[in-house]
Amino acid sequence: MNCEFIHQNINDVCQGNLTSLEQQKVDAHLTNCPECQHMLEQHQAYLTKLAGLQTPELSADKKQQMLNKLNTNKAASSNNSFIKGFAAASVLFLSVFLFNQQQVNSVVETPIAQNINIEAFTTQVSLVIYVPEDMPDADLQLQIPDEVELVGYEGLAQLNWPVALKKGANVLQLPIEVPEGVDLNQTIQFIANINNNNTQKDFELEVKLVSPQLGAADSVFNLTNPTANDFNNLG
Amino acid sequence: MNKVVSLLFGNNKQQSFEQIVEPYLNLMFKVAYQYTGNTEDAEDLVQEVLAELFKNLTKLQQAEKTKAWIMRCLYNKFVDQYRQQKSRPLIDSLDDEQQIPLTQATPEHELLLTHQQVLAGLSQLNSNQRALVTMHDINGYTLVELAEIMQKPVGTLKSDLHRARAKLKILFNLQPSDIQSRHCM
Structure with a gap:
């Protein structure tokens, strides 16, 4: 030793x-x-x-509170996923819609000059929202692109839209007016923000303008009364 | 064969997050308190570690040494926080306690002073030394176990521990809040 x-x-x-x-x-x-x-x-x-260092005990309530907080964050993350899904579904819908219109264009072989609209027209943008649970107090904020007007709210650059979302598919129709002289070849961009229980997400929706002559009503889906199958098709 | 069954049907016996971490929550909080020196910061630290573990649930479920894995996560998170909050004192000053008249000193006061003296001493150490003293000299972890948790060679830990102890022993003897020292004055 x-x-x-x-x-x-x-x-x-x-x-x-x-x-x-x-x-x-x-x-x-x-x-x-x-x-x-x-x-x-x-x-x-x-x-x-x-x-002599004394360590306080962690109470059972505090433990549960800590674990619950994780579950709350998980739910918030799930809400984000829903919003991402919403954006993806909307963009996908619009993409399919545009693909359809481009096919029409290619068949008609319309000269570019004819895609400048000579008179104002109105059309509708459909926002498809799929949520996993009821969200009675959601807020949708939409920034309107300069190229178009919201029917009934001319000059309005931003729309705040309290929406009560039901579990499953929700379709919100947005009537827009396309003034004369706007180039129909361009893609316009809506900036949207959806807020539910202080969880919010911004996303962009690109929309290509379509005149009535090109048959907006020929959209591949009837989204006014959507079926589950429609949304399966939407992705 | 078990792996094949597990791949085909999923592992139903896999524990949930709560089942895995719940047995270690008291230990996590105790060590977090010893690291940080106050209840609020300890709770925040544990909450952050839980969030980190939750994000890595699959790895946690597959970890062979769950306790070591959790303690490593706690240590790493503490070191990260320490780096970010280096300028902030971790515990309150002892000045208020020094104002207690000696005639009123009771065993409870003495216990409280010892407790605060240890916290004050630990707060003078860097994060690595504090974790070492806490885990080795208070909680009884061996240097080999700590080498796994702190991802450092045993030799490095040994010399760090030696330096930390020397510093603490000096601090414990110097502090005027020591009841016996004050009686002598």
Whole structure:
């Protein structure tokens, strides 16, 4: 037994965690080594001091609260997924719609010059929202692009739309007016923000303008009364 | 064969997040308190660790040593926070406690002072030293276990622990809040 053993195992020596043989050897060493005696006394005082650190208990309520908070965050994350799904569904719907119109264009082989509309017309943008649960107090904020007007709200650049969303598919119709002289080849962009229980998400919706002559009513889906199958098709 | 069944049908015996972490919540909070020095920060730290663990649920479910995995996550999160909040004192000053007249000193006061003295001492250590002292000298983890949790060689931990102890022993002896020292003055 030497000083090194005591240095290396000082906590065990102080706390009596040695085998009986080790303890005997340590005791024998200590009788002849005042340095180790002093060091052990100091270390024992240090450990006693540390043991005086009191740790409060975590209450059962607090534990549950912590775990519940995670579940709340999970639900919020799920709401984000719903909004992403909403955006994806809307964009996908519009994409399919546009694809259909582009096919019409290609068949008719309309010269580009004829895609400048010569008179104003109105059409509708359908927003398809699919939610996993009822959301009675959702808020939809929509920024209207400069190129078009909202029918009945001419000059309005932003629309705040309190919406009560029901579980499943929801279709919101947005009547817009396309003034004369607007290039129909361009894509216009709606910026939308949906807020539910302080969880919100911004997204962009790109819409290509379509004149009545090109048959907006020929949309591949009837979304006024959507069926589950429609939404399966939408993606 | 079990793996094939698990792949085909999913592992129904896999534990939920709550089932995995609940047995360790008390320990997490206790160590978080020893790291941070106050209840509010300890709760915040545990909450952040839970969120991190929740994000990595699959890894947590597959971890062979769940306790070590959780304690490593707690340590890493504490070190991150310490780096971000380095300038902020972790605990309140002892000045108020020093105002207690000695004639009113009771065993309860002494316990409280010892508690605060330890917190004050720990707050003088860096995050690594604080974690080492807390885990090794208070909670009884071995250096080998700590090497796994803190991802450092045993030799490095040993010298860090030696420095931390030396600093704490000096601080414990110097602090005027020590009742016996004040009686002597």
